[in-house]
Amino acid sequence: MQYLPALLLLAALMAVWELAVALLDIRPYLLPAPSRIWSAFLRIGGTLPHHTWTTMAEATLGLALAAAVGVALAALIASVGLVRRVLYPLLVASQAVPMIVLAPLLVVWFGFGMAPKVIVVALVGFFPIVVNTVDGLLGADREMVGLVRSMGANRAQVLRHILGPSALPAFFAGLKIAAAYAVVGAIIGEWVGAGSGLGIFITRSQASFRIDQVFVAIVIVALASILLFALVQLAARLATPWMYVHERKDEG
Numbered sequence: 001m002q003y004l005p006a007l008l009l010l011a012a013l014m015a016v017w018e019l020a021v022a023l024l025d026i027r028p029y030l031l032p033a034p035s036r037i038w039s040a041f042l043r044i045g046g047t048l049p050h051h052t053w054t055t056m057a058e059a060t061l062g063l064a065l066a067a068a069v070g071v072a073l074a075a076l077i078a079s080v081g082l083v084r085r086v087l088y089p090l091l092v093a094s095q096a097v098p099m100i101v102l103a104p105l106l107v108v109w110f111g112f113g114m115a116p117k118v119i120v121v122a123l124v125g126f127f128p129i130v131v132n133t134v135d136g137l138l139g140a141d142r143e144m145v146g147l148v149r150s151m152g153a154n155r156a157q158v159l160r161h162i163l164g165p166s167a168l169p170a171f172f173a174g175l176k177i178a179a180a181y182a183v184v185g186a187i188i189g190e191w192v193g194a195g196s197g198l199g200i201f202i203t204r205s206q207a208s209f210r211i212d213q214v215f216v217a218i219v220i221v222a223l224a225s226i227l228l229f230a231l232v233q234l235a236a237r238l239a240t241p242w243m244y245v246h247e248r249k250d251e252g
Contacts, residue, residue: 032212037219040212047201052220054197058114058186059228062121066178069122070129071171075159077130078137088134095127099185103192117189117197124185125178129171136170137163169243172236179228183221198224 014034020026021033028036041048077084099120106116140163148158183198190199198217205213236243 066125074133132174136167
């Protein structure tokens with residue numbers, strides 16, 4: 001029931017959209033009505049699973065790569081002050097490079113297979129993971145760290161028992177941001193060159209002026225992004241149950 005207001009708002013917007021297209025006599029190649037988009041989905045539904053599977057595979061692999069590289073880099077930045085001073089500004093500067101410019105170079109370097117799309121997703125997602133995880137590691141209880149070190153714990157043990165659990169909520173916060181953009185990153189990679197995927201499906205639909213099919217793909221992209229975000233949220237609940245104790249009390 002908590003999502004009922006959002007669903008009602010969405011239904012109202014769809015009704016207004018449908019009515020506006022009919023009253024203003026907007027051409028379908030400019031803005032198709034929701035009913036026309038639904039008809040397009042029914043017509044081309046058989047071709048969508050293959051494209052959706054390709055894009056989801058690229059997004060999932062890229063997100064996993066971003067998480068692995070992001071955590072390793074965050075641990076290095078948080079542990080070594082010199083590395084933090086050298087790499088942190090470069091990480092921020094790297095976000096000024098438009099991914100649509102970098103994607104063609106990745107295709108030249110890695111070909112038209114899945115690799116460049118996975119790398120694009122990883123590049124889109126690793127920055128929020130690194131930044132949030134670094135903040136989580138640096139925000140750990142210094143007194144607790146000093147206590148376990150005084151008891152003979154080495155750096156790896158401190159990371160495993162104190163810093164790691166302390167940084168988990170921040171890591172998942174960054175991972176949720178990355179998950180929200182992962183599917184979009186995969187589509188950017190597919191626009192440059194691909195044999196299948198929602199990105200190439202959108203490109204072909206635009207070329208044939210089938211805007212209703214473009215909207216079908218947009219809806220699927222939104223649903224796929226919501227699915228990835230929900231999976232990360234579920235993983236966060238399982239890995240950090242103490243963060244949701246108050247939420248469960250409020251629901252009770």
